[in-house]
Amino acid sequence: MNHSRWRLAREKKLAAGPAESPEVTVERAEIRLAMAFAQAVYERRKELGLSQAERAGRAGLTQAKISRLEGADTVPTPPLLRRLALAVDASLSIALDDDREEVTFTAHPAA
Secondary structure, three states: OOHHHHHHHHHHHHHHOOOOOHHHHHHHHHHHHHHHHHHHHHHHHHHHOOOHHHHHHHHOOOHHHHHHHHOOOOOOOHHHHHHHHHHOOEEEEEEEOOOOEEEEEEEOOOO
């Protein structure tokens, strides 16, 4: 391959962008989900005007656990998700797609 062909091939490769390994793609999706969940927990707590300690008390958790959840530093288990939703009188919806993660707490209607 002459120099000009090598340069053209290199430019095409650079223009295509870096190739991401499947492991990195999976990890990136997991991080997006953790961040979406953290944002939903934070927003629902703020909607209710609760401190982290108050929310923790309602869910039978520690303030530190709520802080880790809101900071996307921990992965919640299904039982923990249930406790969090019940503690703020809401339903929890999680939508997962190839490139989108959506987590929402929907308040129960007032009785």
